[in-house]
Amino acid sequence: MPFHFFTSFARLPLVFRVLIISVSLIFAFGSIVHLLEPEQFTTVFEGVWWAVVTAATVGYGDFAPKTVLGRLSGIALIMVGAGFLASYFVTLATIAVTKQNDFLEGRIAFKGKNHIIIIGWNERSREVLHSVCNNNKALTFTLIDESLDKNPLPNKNVHFIQGRSNLDEVLIKANVYEASKVIITADPNKGELQADMGSILTLLAVKGLKQDVPCIVEILTSEQVANAKRAGADEVVQTNILTSFVMINSISSHELVTSFLDLLRQLDNRKLTFKDAPPDILNMSYMELSQLFIQDGILLLGVKRGEKTLLNPPHPFHIQTEDQLIVIMN
Structure with a gap:
């Protein structure tokens, strides 16, 4: 005894x-x-x-x-x-x-719920965290990265997990079971193909632990977009398409590119979002709805119908039941 x-x-x-x-x-x-x-x-x-x-x-x-x-x-x-x-x-x-x-140093497991997991530390994730943390202090983020030695944003509402994002133990430490969304960014230290393969491998690990968690994946090569969707990506962001658009149009029109980039910066202070079509505007024409929204300070950009996104559709165009309105709100 x-x-x-x-x-x-x-x-x-x-x-x-x-x-x-x-x-x-x-x-x-x-x-x-x-x-x-x-x-x-x-x-x-x-x-x-x-x-x-x-x-x-x-x-x-x-x-x-x-x-x-x-x-x-x-x-x-x-x-x-x-x-x-x-x-x-x-x-x-x-x-x-x-x-x-x-x-x-990222060795403590996250115990919260309804957080957003961001995988990979780079300029995109830095901008996302800085912008969203400043505009919405109620959101909680968990950052997973294996190259960092300590939390890069200790004064923000960001919990850091150090480790490889394709390992179950690291994702569980980030509490992926209770996450509301997962954002997977491309690794800038690898080639484009290797970075995409790493992102897809991480996506498979996330979906293997929690099938229904929404996942946004950054893909650099167009050839891997289909593989990312097969792996379960809910949304694929092709950042190289935007870069190519800016570079191509800068050759012919520098003013157009400058205005486009200014528009993107201004969207940080406004809300670009989807809005379900209410029953009282069904069968209303796009032109009539656009004028109605302008009176309320809402800019109608287009309509998402099924898998198609129609920006400023040609007249006549009438709103249907399943349409989602793409708007910019103050």
């Missing part, structure tokens, strides 16, 4: 072991001084109070032993108990610093 108790005690965390020893010593010396000097320490609580202030080297002087044995117990308490009490607070400080370092 004593061996079993000692084994169980030895398995406790260091901070609990030191705390148990310190509390035991304080209660033991408080009880001893009460027995040695019952007139000076009329209750055990007064003895415990004296033991606490003595071990803490505060020494208020409200209670003090008068006899030789009582003072010898005080000396023993200072020599033994003060060391354990100091060790307890040092251990607490060490644990706090260790936990803080583990948090910054």
Whole structure:
């Protein structure tokens, strides 16, 4: 039985072991001084109070032993108990610093829910986190990256997980089961084909753990778009198409490209979104609906009908039941 108790005690965390020893010593010396000097320490609580202030080297002087044995117990308490009490607070400080370092260096699992997981640290993920965190402080993000040593945005609502994103243990540490969305960005340190293969492998790992979580994947090569969709991508972002558009049009019209980029910057302060067609506008023409929306400060850009996206469709064009309206709202 004593061996079993000692084994169980030895398995406790260091901070609990030191705390148990310190509390035991304080209660033991408080009880001893009460027995040695019952007139000076009329209750055990007064003895415990004296033991606490003595071990803490505060020494208020409200209670003090008068006899030789009582003072010898005080000396023993200072020599033994003060060391354990100091060790307890040092251990607490060490644990706090260790936990803080583990948090910054991405070794602490995320326990929240309804968060957005962003995989990969690059300029795209940096802009997404900076923009969304500033505009919507209620959203929580979990960043997964294996190249970073610590959280790049410790002052934002971003929890960092260090590790390879295609490993189940890393995704589970990011709590992928409770995530509301996963954004997979391309690795800039790899070639385009290798980066796409890595993104698709990560997508398979995510979908293998949680099939219904929406996944947005950045794909660099057009040949891998179909594979990303087969792997379960809910949305594929081809960043090279946008880059090619800007470079091609900059050859013929620099003003057009400048205006286009300015438009993209202005969209940061406005809300580009889908809006379901309400029943009262069904069969209304696109032109009539556009004028109606302008009166409310809403700009109608186009309509998403099924898999097709129609920007400024030609007249006559009438709104149907399943249409989604592409609008910019103030």
